[in-house]
Amino acid sequence: MLKLKFIGNDETVYDLEVSPGSSVMENAVRNSVPGIEAECGGACACATCHVYVDPDWMAKVGEPEPMEEDMLDFAIDVRANSRLSCQIEMRDELDGLTVRIPERQG
Numbered sequence: 080m081l082k083l084k085f086i087g088n089d090e091t092v093y094d095l096e097v098s099p100g101s102s103v104m105e106n107a108v109r110n111s112v113p114g115i116e117a118e119c120g121g122a123c124a125c126a127t128c129h130v131y132v133d134p135d136w137m138a139k140v141g142e143p144e145p146m147e148e149d150m151l152d153f154a155i156d157v158r159a160n161s162r163l164s165c166q167i168e169m170r171d172e173l174d175g176l177t178v179r180i181p182e183r184q185g
């Protein structure tokens with residue numbers, strides 16, 4: 080199992096233990112972490128699973144693919160560390176990953 084931390088807009092911290100191969104979005108939904116709507120169910124087609132990757136993790140998480148980049152244009156308050164959480168797959172390298180949930184998704 081891998082550790083995954085969400086920090087809510089109100090600073091509430093959600094510490095999860097998650098399986099390799101699961102997406103960050105799936106784990107938020109499965110654990111009822113508020114603020115990740117994921118309307119399209121992970122198809123990279125809605126931008127309501129937007130998160131801010133902790134700066135310390137940016138290099139390991141990597142850059143979005145072009146399709147995700149296009150979809151991020153529909154997210155609110157996009158920053159340099161914005162990602163769509165359905166497109167981040169948990170792997171050993173990401174053990175301990177921390178992401179922040181934006182104020183709103185749309």
Ligand code: FES
Pocket residue numbers: 104116117118119120121122123124125126127128150163164165166
């Ligand atoms: Fe729709 Fe991620 S869940 S883009």
